[in-house]
Amino acid sequence: MIKNREAFAVVRMALIGILLWSSSICAQNDIARNLFADYKSAILQIRIIDLTSGSKSTIGSGFPVDNSGLIATNYHVIQLAATKPQQYRIEYLTETNKVGELRLVDVDVINDLALVQAVDFDGESMQLANREPEIGMPVYALGNPLDLGLTVVPGTYNGINRASYHPRVHFTGSLNPGMSGGPTMDREGRVVGINVATAGNQISFLVPVRRLQALVSDYRARGAAIENMQQRIGEQLMADQQQKFTALFARNWQGIGLGEAQVLDELAPFVKCWGGSNSSDEKAQFLSADRSCRSEDNIYMTSNFATGILEYQFIWLEADQLNSWQFYNYYERLFGDFAPGNRAGEEDVTDFQCDHGFTQKPSGRQSKSVFCLRAYKDYPKLYDVLFLQGSVDDKERALISHFTLAGVSQENALTFTGKFMEVSQWQ
Amino acid sequence: MAVIIEVLGWGGKRRKYFKVDADQVSIGRGYDNDIVLSDPHISANHLRLNACGEGWSITDLDSLNGLQVIKNPSTDERIFTSGAEIKLGRTKLRLVSESHPLEDTKMLHRLERDTSKLNRLSVWLPLLVMVFVTQLTSVYTSTLAEWEWKNTIPVIISAQLVIFIGAIFWSLVGRLVRQEAHFLGQYSLILLASLLFTGCGWLLSTLSYNFSSVLFGDMAQQLVSMSILFLLLSANLALATNLSSRARWSGCAAFVGVILIIGSIGQMKSWDEFSPFPQYSSTLSAPPLLVVKGQTTEQFLADIVPLFQLADKAALEK
Numbered sequence: 001m002i003k004n005r006e007a008f009a010v011v012r013m014a015l016i017g018i019l020l021w022s023s024s025i026c027a028q029n030d031i032a033r034n035l036f037a038d039y040k041s042a043i044l045q046i047r048i049i050d051l052t053s054g055s056k057s058t059i060g061s062g063f064p065v066d067n068s069g070l071i072a073t074n075y076h077v078i079q080l081a082a083t084k085p086q087q088y089r090i091e092y093l094t095e096t097n098k099v100g101e102l103r104l105v106d107v108d109v110i111n112d113l114a115l116v117q118a119v120d121f122d123g124e125s126m127q128l129a130n131r132e133p134e135i136g137m138p139v140y141a142l143g144n145p146l147d148l149g150l151t152v153v154p155g156t157y158n159g160i161n162r163a164s165y166h167p168r169v170h171f172t173g174s175l176n177p178g179m180s181g182g183p184t185m186d187r188e189g190r191v192v193g194i195n196v197a198t199a200g201n202q203i204s205f206l207v208p209v210r211r212l213q214a215l216v217s218d219y220r221a222r223g224a225a226i227e228n229m230q231q232r233i234g235e236q237l238m239a240d241q242q243q244k245f246t247a248l249f250a251r252n253w254q255g256i257g258l259g260e261a262q263v264l265d266e267l268a269p270f271v272k273c274w275g276g277s278n279s280s281d282e283k284a285q286f287l288s289a290d291r292s293c294r295s296e297d298n299i300y301m302t303s304n305f306a307t308g309i310l311e312y313q314f315i316w317l318e319a320d321q322l323n324s325w326q327f328y329n330y331y332e333r334l335f336g337d338f339a340p341g342n343r344a345g346e347e348d349v350t351d352f353q354c355d356h357g358f359t360q361k362p363s364g365r366q367s368k369s370v371f372c373l374r375a376y377k378d379y380p381k382l383y384d385v386l387f388l389q390g391s392v393d394d395k396e397r398a399l400i401s402h403f404t405l406a407g408v409s410q411e412n413a414l415t416f417t418g419k420f421m422e423v424s425q426w427q
Numbered sequence: 428m429a430v431i432i433e434v435l436g437w438g439g440k441r442r443k444y445f446k447v448d449a450d451q452v453s454i455g456r457g458y459d460n461d462i463v464l465s466d467p468h469i470s471a472n473h474l475r476l477n478a479c480g481e482g483w484s485i486t487d488l489d490s491l492n493g494l495q496v497i498k499n500p501s502t503d504e505r506i507f508t509s510g511a512e513i514k515l516g517r518t519k520l521r522l523v524s525e526s527h528p529l530e531d532t533k534m535l536h537r538l539e540r541d542t543s544k545l546n547r548l549s550v551w552l553p554l555l556v557m558v559f560v561t562q563l564t565s566v567y568t569s570t571l572a573e574w575e576w577k578n579t580i581p582v583i584i585s586a587q588l589v590i591f592i593g594a595i596f597w598s599l600v601g602r603l604v605r606q607e608a609h610f611l612g613q614y615s616l617i618l619l620a621s622l623l624f625t626g627c628g629w630l631l632s633t634l635s636y637n638f639s640s641v642l643f644g645d646m647a648q649q650l651v652s653m654s655i656l657f658l659l660l661s662a663n664l665a666l667a668t669n670l671s672s673r674a675r676w677s678g679c680a681a682f683v684g685v686i687l688i689i690g691s692i693g694q695m696k697s698w699d700e701f702s703p704f705p706q707y708s709s710t711l712s713a714p715p716l717l718v719v720k721g722q723t724t725e726q727f728l729a730d731i732v733p734l735f736q737l738a739d740k741a742a743l744e745k
Contacts, residue, residue: 336709
């Protein structure tokens with residue numbers, strides 16, 4: 001009997017659990033349904049129209065931030081119209097199929113945000129949240145995935161991601177192409193972030209709403225649309241790299257062992273390092289251990305051009321069973337195989353210009369150093385820099401050091417190179 | 428007056444000649460002629476020559492294919508003087524008198540006079556061994572993995588085979604043109620050039636590794652290999668043919684020029700082509716080959732500053 005009663009209790013508990021769980025799902029669905037019903041008229045499809053063909057080239061989402069028809073979206077949604085205004089125009093499409101013209105008024109290329117102005121817009125505006133939600137709170141992303149019509153995606157707010165210099169909200173939910181620029185709201189319908197990117201498997205990223213607030217107040221304070229978008233973007237890139245490198249130079253550059261050498265450790269919390277070696281490979285004729293560090297900052301410029309990355313890498317080599325000549329052949333092949341970590345096309349950058357020479361540390365260690373750079377064609381005084389150094393005075397051991405900086409000024413590139421060469425040591 | 432009738436071959440070269448000491452000479456396919464030719468397009472009794480002052484007059488004996496005058500130094504078109512060329516059927520003939528001027532006697536090429544020195548086993552064998560050793564060294568120092576004979580032998584054998592075929596080719600040319608093969612001489616020449624090529628390549632790459640100057644760059648390497656090819660070809664030709672030195676030099680220069688042009692056409696595609704990858708010097712040689720001392724970090728940083736201006740200029744050109 002007792003056993004039976006216990007079994008009953010278990011069943012009862014389970015039933016209550018299922019009921020509670022389903023009611024919470026119901027509650028979630030209710031919120032999603034209500035938010036959808038309340039805000040569907042405020043979510044716009046943003047379309048970039050090619051003037052020659054008259055058809056849409058890109059779509060994204062956007063939402064009004066005030067009653068005057070000021071609309072927020074992603075920079076990457078309207079990028080074609082920003083860089084080639086003579087070839088593209090922007091329009092919006094409401095949920096009731098009303099079409100209207102949009103004018104680009106300001107951008108924040110660093111945080112992938114843009115403001116566009118509608119001329120006669122009479123829809124509702126959305127409220128921006130003043131406070132960051134707590135981690136674990138349910139939030140709801142809205143947008144037009146793949147041109148399928150307005151969609152709501154429930155998910156979880158997971159706080160500001162620290163793996164990049166530019167803060168992004170980690171949203172556990174599925175964002176899809178076309179939802180970019182749409183809002184993610186809390187239960188009360190306040191915007192907590194702007195949909196921007198996905199890493200697949202329910203991992204998505206939002207631009208924190210603070211960045212949008214800053215851009216909106218900046219625009220209101222100026223009171224006028226930006227005339228020269230290219231110059232504006234160039235200034236933002238220049239200021240951002242200045243801020244980032246000033247912060248990096250102020251930090252303590254710590255070394256960490258790799259083989260017999262000291263190499264640069266994680267420079268900042270947003271720089272993540274990974275490593276490996278071939279020591280478990282029984283057939284290996286030589287020993288190789290490497291350490292690669294990078295920050296996941298990719299500032300979107302065009303579909304073929306990204307900037308803002310910082311990466312560095314070290315490889316420690318030991319000849320082991322190879323003789324000195326064979327070892328140097330292998331080493332040379334490895335040394336010739338470095339490329340920058342960011343995409344860029346002929347329209348965006350010049351060809352790389354390179355210089356190389358032998359350098360000697362006070363300890364006597366000789367290295368071959370290679371310095372390559374390419375200039376940005378549209379944004380003067382910004383460069384992609386690739387540095388490569390390999391020791392050349394030991395018959396059986398070698399250290400390769402490499403870094404790439406994308407979108408950096410001459411001064412910061414030189415300072416970084418100097419500090420990098422100083423910290424990465426092999427006595 | 429004696430007349431010499433030369434039958435001309437390809438390129439106006441004499442194939443054979445007939446000397447007839449008579450005032451009247453008959454030419455044809457028939458056996459009753461003074462000069463009997465086998466060309467089926469020549470009639471049995473084709474023509475007759477008659478001595479006439481300083482030259483000869485020609486009478487066509489009603490031949491089927493007639494007579495074609497190619498060249499006649501005489502001012503009177505009925506009279507053919509020494510050096511005249513005619514064509515009967517498909518056969519070209521030159522009429523020459525005994526006093527016809529000759530070209531100067533050619534001096535033997537230095538190489539040919541010394542050919543007995545070159546065309547010897549005692550020269551060829553050491554050269555062969557040296558080439559073999561350099562090839563072995565070069566394969567050995569360029570391997571990335573464990574040394575294995577089975578990977579090495581095919582490489583060396585195929586390189587030796589190429590040299591051997593080159594020597595065979597030139598000795599065949601020599602045999603055909605001059606009835607002299609000089610096989611070992613040709614072989615030694617190619618071996619010598621291959622040694623020179625390897626040596627210069629090593630020297631230049633070591634220099635360019637130490638001193639990053641255009642003087643030792645790719646252009647210099649190409650120039651050196653083309654010069655070696657030029658020297659080798661002209662030596663091969665001197666041994667195998669009777670060409671005058673001028674013809675030989677210009678022929679070799681033309682050949683090397685064509686190779687250079689073909690090479691440049693191949694590279695033309697990549698001219699001015701954008702690349703997202705840096706093109707940098709990645710050469711790293713084992714420490715014994717490094718002779719220069721490195722600069723300090725500060726000097727290096729100062730040296731790269733002009734790169735920024737260079738890139739700025741390139742960006743403005745768009």
